[in-house]
Amino acid sequence: MIVAKSLDAALIALREHDDARVIQGGTDLMVEINFNHLKPTTMVSLRHIPELRTITRPDGNTISIGSGVPYSQLEIEPVASVLPALAQASRTVGSPQIRAAGSLGGNLGTCSPAGDTLPVMFALDADIHLQSSDSHRTVSIHQFMTGVKRNVKRHDEIITAVDFPIIDGWQGYSKVGVRNAMVISVASACLVADHKSGDVRLALGSVGPTIIRCRETEQWLKDNASLTHNSVISPDIAREFGARASRECSPIDDHRSTAQYRRHAISILAARLLQKAYS
Amino acid sequence: MSMNEFYTLNVNGQPMQVQDSWVGESLLYVLRERLGLPGSKGACEQGECGSCTVLLDGQAVCSCLVMAATAVDSTIVTVEGLDAHGAELTDVQDAFVQQGAVQCGFCTPGLIVAIHHLLEENPQPSELEVKEAISGNICRCTGYGRIFAAVEQAVAVRKASRTS
Numbered sequence: 001m002i003v004a005k006s007l008d009a010a011l012i013a014l015r016e017h018d019d020a021r022v023i024q025g026g027t028d029l030m031v032e033i034n035f036n037h038l039k040p041t042t043m044v045s046l047r048h049i050p051e052l053r054t055i056t057r058p059d060g061n062t063i064s065i066g067s068g069v070p071y072s073q074l075e076i077e078p079v080a081s082v083l084p085a086l087a088q089a090s091r092t093v094g095s096p097q098i099r100a101a102g103s104l105g106g107n108l109g110t111c112s113p114a115g116d117t118l119p120v121m122f123a124l125d126a127d128i129h130l131q132s133s134d135s136h137r138t139v140s141i142h143q144f145m146t147g148v149k150r151n152v153k154r155h156d157e158i159i160t161a162v163d164f165p166i167i168d169g170w171q172g173y174s175k176v177g178v179r180n181a182m183v184i185s186v187a188s189a190c191l192v193a194d195h196k197s198g199d200v201r202l203a204l205g206s207v208g209p210t211i212i213r214c215r216e217t218e219q220w221l222k223d224n225a226s227l228t229h230n231s232v233i234s235p236d237i238a239r240e241f242g243a244r245a246s247r248e249c250s251p252i253d254d255h256r257s258t259a260q261y262r263r264h265a266i267s268i269l270a271a272r273l274l275q276k277a278y279s
Numbered sequence: 280m281s282m283n284e285f286y287t288l289n290v291n292g293q294p295m296q297v298q299d300s301w302v303g304e305s306l307l308y309v310l311r312e313r314l315g316l317p318g319s320k321g322a323c324e325q326g327e328c329g330s331c332t333v334l335l336d337g338q339a340v341c342s343c344l345v346m347a348a349t350a351v352d353s354t355i356v357t358v359e360g361l362d363a364h365g366a367e368l369t370d371v372q373d374a375f376v377q378q379g380a381v382q383c384g385f386c387t388p389g390l391i392v393a394i395h396h397l398l399e400e401n402p403q404p405s406e407l408e409v410k411e412a413i414s415g416n417i418c419r420c421t422g423y424g425r426i427f428a429a430v431e432q433a434v435a436v437r438k439a440s441r442t443s
């Protein structure tokens with residue numbers, strides 16, 4: 001076990017140990033270890049690295065959140081009023097115990113299509129910072145996630161922070177699961193209405209191998225509705241928006257739900273979010 | 280599996296040595312099997328039931344999901360270490376006994392820790408806040424009614440002691 005006290009120390013440890021894995025909150029990794037799916041030999045703990053726990057505003061249009069920030073911090077100020085969709089998504093994660101330990105970086109590291117913060121990143125076009133001992137790169141979330149639990153992060157890289165654009169508009173996150181607390185999503189959606197550019201962006205979780213951005217549905221809406229801050233969306237437009245979104249995703253049947261139910265859930269979630277955005 | 284980890288944890292105000300252990304061991308395992316503190320219970324080992332709840336740097340977390348060797352330089356408080364202010368039981372434990380909130384008792388230690396944490400942060404929680412605070416603690420016996428009654432009693436006892 002290497003308990004890193006600084007980002008540099010963690011990066012050097014990763015460079016020197018090919019078998020090393022990083023751990024932040026442990027809420028994904030420890031489940032795998034407890035059930036013998038993973039037998040780690042060398043671990044690098046990121047828990048005590050203050051640089052990964054910061055929330056900064058590098059410029060007026062961006063908020064940058066450290067990968068080690070736990071959900072319990074994402075639910076409250078100063079994040080909640082700037083990124084309400086991220087706060088809403090965070091409040092739906094697990095239980096208070098899980099939210100005190102689980103982190104934004106861990107959600108990205110695991111990269112499950114059911115990860116609750118990922119649709120927010122996809123709808124807001126977030127950028128992921130990846131650091132190794134000798135390089136730094138910034139990757140758009142659209143390039144970062146490549147499949148079910150797959151991403152472009154290399155072994156020697158640490159996710160250090162996520163940059164979210166601050167938008168003038170409305171944003172919201174909704175999730176369907178079998179109960180309120182402690183539930184992995186069956187289907188989820190994040191909608192962002194950018195009043196400045198007149199765009200609506202929609203990203204869906206748990207209904208494809210990656211998070212799905214509904215670009216065709218977004219374009220259809222732009223062509224068929226006025227999208228300024230005082231626009232009104234008719235129920236017919238909202239319904240059609242939902243129906244189109246449900247056709248743009250590619251859900252499967254699994255132990256949590258069926259593809260058919262997931263499509264139905266998406267059509268309702270997307271329509272409701274759109275109406276909320278313009279009410 | 281190499282058993283070559285040596286480290287010191289700060290548990291209930293005491294430094295405690297862990298020797299010859301495997302890096303993947305959970306804090307729950309280390310507390311129970313290596314440090315002689317069996318108060319925290321293990322049922323699911325996947326963060327779902329809350330029976331293993333401890334305070335890590337003042338936050339209530341599932342000890343089954345904390346890799347023990349990462350918890351160096353942190354303060355850990357288990358159910359055994361909650362401050363009873365010289366009495367045998369803490370006010371929350373006493374309320375559980377008086378309100379009959381314990382049946383098989385398996386969920387009890389985790390609930391006691393979670394409720395102590397809640398009342399430290401929020402001495403006058405609403406019903407919804409209590410439900411939210413213990414939403415990560417599953418009890419298969421009581422149906423929760425008596426647990427809520429116990430929280431109510433603990434809140435009232437603390438309020439009376441503050442105003443007297």
Ligand SMILES: Cc1cc2nc3c(=O)[nH]c(=O)nc-3n(C[C@H](O)[C@H](O)[C@H](O)COP(=O)(O)OP(=O)(O)OC[C@H]3O[C@@H](n4cnc5c(N)ncnc54)[C@H](O)[C@@H]3O)c2cc1C
Nearest residue numbers: 024025026027028029094102103106107109115116159326
């Ligand atoms: C009971 C329970 C309920 C849950 N409910 C939800 C839920 O509702 N929604 C949801 O989205 N998730 C849920 N999860 C999953 C988990 O809590 C989240 O994915 C969480 O964000 C993981 O963060 P962590 O810090 O605990 O990750 P860890 O377990 O520490 O790490 C997870 C993975 O990411 C890698 N990693 C971590 N940090 C970094 C970094 N900075 N750089 C590079 N790689 C990194 C690790 O190597 C590992 O592969 C739940 C888990 C449990 C046990």
Ligand code: FES
Nearest residue numbers: 322324326329343
């Ligand atoms: S044993 Fe840790 S939550 Fe169930």
Ligand code: FES
Nearest residue numbers: 382383418419420
């Ligand atoms: S008293 Fe039996 S699980 Fe709660």
